[in-house]
Amino acid sequence: MTPTLFWTGFFVITSFALYIGIAIASRVGSTDEFYVAGHHVPPVFNGMATAADWMSAASFLSMAGLIAFSGYDGSVFLMGWTGGYVLLALLLAPYLRRFGKFTVPDFIGDRYYSDTARVVAVICAIFVSFTYIAGQMQGVGIAFSRFLEIPIEAGVVIGGLVVLMYATLGGMKGITYTQVAQYCVMIFAFMTPAIFISLQLTGSPVPQLGFIGNVADGTPLLVKLDGMLTELGFAPYTDGSKSTFDVFAITLALMAGTAGLPHVIVRFFTVPKAADARKSAGWALLFIGILYVTAPAVAVFARTNFIETVNESVYDAETTTLVEGERETPDWFHRWENTGLLAFEDLNGDGRIQYRADPATNEVTTLNRDIFVLANPEIANLPGWVIGLVVSGGIAAALSTAAGLLLVISSSISHDLCRKVLFKSMTDRQELLIARLSATGAVLIAILAGIYPPGFVASVVALAFGLAAASFFPAILLGIFWQRMSKEGAIAGMVTGLGVTGAYILTYKIFGWIPNDAEHWILGVSPEGFGTIGMVISFIVSVTVSLLTSAPPAEVRELVERIRAP
């Protein structure tokens, strides 16, 4: 057993034991505790839990690599996935907290005095959550198979059972405190290698300063990277390839989508007061921001370091003689080749690796973007246990997000569908039982989705954000800020927003009816950015239909007055 394998196993098992321990300590007995942790979560803890809930396996493992390859274009994720919290804190969270119930469909159903609106919201919530959860379970399985030599299927099942245990026992309360623990694991695992790499490349222990700093010879790091990339035929790092309008649309869609995702919104139901919801959004963004302002720095370090150490290096020093001034390919490159994340093919037979933009001469034939975060500890010459920590950080990121989504699915079914629409006379105990059963059912489906991932999983994340931006965001926002908004307006707005955005993404990304490139996009907006257009359409439809139909009844106007008052 290698030290890396030992430490990975050690950290994964220890962290799982911790999560289960927390679950047993925070068992719950009422729906109030199961759905919103009894509204007792302190704002700082809720901020940490929100950060873990929000940052998925993709944020943790893939984002830095994604930015490393896309340069300025990667900014859409950085701004989009953080700017949404400003919208949440100012426009949605405090009012939804004052509303005081359990779920997002709860608000939609009460504010729009209609079971139809509630059911539409339930369908949106379940759909958005399932598209997301499949990717998380798959991430857990991949982490297990790559690092612990356990088959993907077994990894997905183990991860699923752990989530199942703490989600059904402790509901929101259990999830909240495990997420706090998971945040700590994640951030420590992400920051440790980042700090050491920054020290190595720029001499600064603060990655954000290294990002704008100089390398040893006094050239700014970014200028150096731009120069190296241009020489190899790539576009300069600080230039973008997307059109300005598309960058604008994608950023806005991700922001509004973030603010409209039910598993994020529901976290703000768990704090004691509306004032705490605002404060806790600040903490959440601070905790998320620590990772989000480090990721672009890691991206620059990783890309620079990759070119410097790998390009033109001698692949096998045993068979090729080194010429004066040449260096060997680093050991980590050989090790990661075994995982299939990296591949080298000596096209010109000179025994050296040429990394180029042109596929005809590029010899790094496979370069998975996750490699940059995963290989960081080795690149920085950190001991084997740090890799184990990064792996358990990735699993923590995936599990914490999966648990939050699971709770949205289970509460949508037990509370919104069963208690509020189908069986109105249900008791609290029966509802809790159904909540636990539907959580179990959802985990089983998620496990299946993780083992047999539908081919379109990667592209449906765009769908989840687009749909949340075009359905929940306008409906909730207008529900709070425009008393005149009627149920017909809300239903029409949500359905059109969903329909238009869904149809656009399906057409270009999933069925490929029209080629997915800038020439064929409507208004030059990519499917990732189309949520913005869908949102605008949804706003227009909601307002028009509301003005054409009768005003909401007096008790709804009272409700709006109440959630606005301090």
Place this chain on the structure above:
Amino acid sequence: MAQDKSSARKAYWRANLGLMGILLAIWFAVSFGFGILLRPWLDQVSLGGAPLGFWFAQQGSIFTFIVLIFYYAWAMNRLEARFADRLGSDDMPPPVPPGQEDAS
């Protein structure tokens, strides 16, 4: 008394909307403005080794967002404290004042 409360609530809501407007303008300026629309122009200037527009898109906007939310939380607490005696306690939902059908 009811009249007084109703005007206090209107004033509170107006103050909230005004504050929100200013903060959202800053939110828009640092991300969509500096980071996207004005980037080519700002990139002529450098912050340390980074073009300024690029830096706003990848770092500066996020720092600003965090400050905005904490400032809003602080300012709203102050605003609510100022209106507390005129609006009554937190726990009791105030009744709907007459003639307030469509305040928005």
